[in-house]
Amino acid sequence: MSTTVWIILAGAVMTYLTRIGGHMVLSRFERIHPRVEAGLNAVPAAVLTTLVAPVAVSAGPAEAIALLVAGLVSLRAGMMPMFLTGAAVLIALRQVIG
Amino acid sequence: MSAEAIQDEARRPSAFWRGARLGLPVVVAAGPFGLLFGALAVENGFSVFEAVLMSATIYGGASQMVGIELFGQKVAPWLIVLSIFAVNFRHVLYSGAVGRRIGHWPLARQAFAFFFLVDPQYAESETKGERGEEITFAWYMGMALPIYVCWVAETWLGAMFGNMIPNPQALGLDFLLPIYFLGLVMGFRNRPLWLPIVIASAAASILAYKTIGSPWHVSVGAVTGILLAAAMPGRANGGKRP
Known part of the structure; x- marks a missing residue:
C-alpha cells in the first residue's frame, strides 16, 4: 500500500479513537478539570489558526485581500457566503494582479 | 416509556x-x-x-x-x-x-x-x-x-x-483551503477566550514558520494557544459546557 493510504488509515483510526474515546475515558470521571476542559475547548481554533496566519503574512496581495474580505464577511454571514466571497475576490484579483 | x-x-x-x-x-x-x-x-x-x-x-x-x-x-x-x-x-x-x-x-x-x-x-x-x-x-x-x-x-x-x-x-x-480554514476559525468566535487563543496561536505559528520552518508552525502554534487557554480556565468557564 502507498504511504498516502497508510496516512489515511492511521488518520481514520485516530479519528475513531477520539469519537469513541471520550465516552470510554471521560465517562469514568465525575468532572473534567477546568484547565483540561479549557484546553480541549481551545484545540480547534488553535490548530486551524496555524493553517491561516503564516500563509496570510507570506501571501501575495491578491491572497491577503481575499482573506481579509472573507474574514469581514464571516462576521455577518455564514460559512458559505464567506467562502464564496473570498474565492470570488481571489479569482478576480488574480486576473488583475496576476 | x-x-x-x-x-x-x-x-x-x-x-x-x-x-x-x-x-x-x-x-x-x-x-x-x-x-x-x-x-x-x-x-x-x-x-x-x-x-x-x-x-x-x-x-x-x-x-x-x-x-x-x-x-x-x-x-x-x-x-x-x-x-x-x-x-x-x-x-x-x-x-x-x-x-x-x-x-x-x-x-x-x-x-x-x-x-x-x-x-x-x-x-x-x-x-x-x-x-x-x-x-x-x-x-x-x-x-x-x-x-x-x-x-x-x-x-x-x-x-x-x-x-x-x-x-x-x-x-x-490552491488558496481556497486557507480561506476555508479562516471560516472555521471565525465559526468558533463565540467560544470563551477565542481572541486571545487565536492571537497567541497566530503569533507563535508565524514566528515558528519564519524561524524553524514548516511543518513545526502547526504544533508550536497550536500548543501555544491551548496552553494559554489552560492557564486561564477561570474565564474560560464563562461559556457553557460543549
Whole structure:
C-alpha cells in the first residue's frame, strides 16, 4: 500500500479513537478539570489558526485581500457566503494582479 | 416509556425518517465542501480512490482538509496523522456527552454509532437529549447515514471533476483551503477566550514558520494557544459546557 493510504488509515483510526474515546475515558470521571476542559475547548481554533496566519503574512496581495474580505464577511454571514466571497475576490484579483 | 407512548411513537413518521429530516440541511450545507474536498485532494496529489477512501474512513471535513493541505506541503506522514488527530480531538468531548445518552445501547451499536459522531450529529443529539427525548439507534442512524453517504459520493464527484481541471491556479484552487480554514476559525468566535487563543496561536505559528520552518508552525502554534487557554480556565468557564 502507498504511504498516502497508510496516512489515511492511521488518520481514520485516530479519528475513531477520539469519537469513541471520550465516552470510554471521560465517562469514568465525575468532572473534567477546568484547565483540561479549557484546553480541549481551545484545540480547534488553535490548530486551524496555524493553517491561516503564516500563509496570510507570506501571501501575495491578491491572497491577503481575499482573506481579509472573507474574514469581514464571516462576521455577518455564514460559512458559505464567506467562502464564496473570498474565492470570488481571489479569482478576480488574480486576473488583475496576476 | 409506557405502552401508550410506544404506540404514539409508532403513529408518527418513523424514527429513522425523523432523523433523516434533521440531516437534510447538513447534507445541503456540506455538499459544496464535499465536492471541494474531492477536487483539492486530487490537486494536492491524491488519487480519486485515496480521496474517497479518506472521506469514507475519516469522515471529518476539517481534518481531511488539513490532511491534504499538509500532504501537499510534503509534511512528514506522522505529523499529518497527528494534525488530523488534533483537529478531531474535540470529538472526545462530543463522545463523552453523547455517550451518557446512548450508553445503554448494545455495545456493537454504540461502537458503530460513534464512528458517525460529527459536529452536527453531536449538536442534534444533544438538543434532543436536553429536551428529555430518548435517542434511539434508528433516529441516530437516520440522521447519520444520508450525511455520510452524500459526503462520500460528493468527494468522488469532486475528485473526478478535479482531475479534469486544466489550470487550478487560475481558479484559485490552491488558496481556497486557507480561506476555508479562516471560516472555521471565525465559526468558533463565540467560544470563551477565542481572541486571545487565536492571537497567541497566530503569533507563535508565524514566528515558528519564519524561524524553524514548516511543518513545526502547526504544533508550536497550536500548543501555544491551548496552553494559554489552560492557564486561564477561570474565564474560560464563562461559556457553557460543549
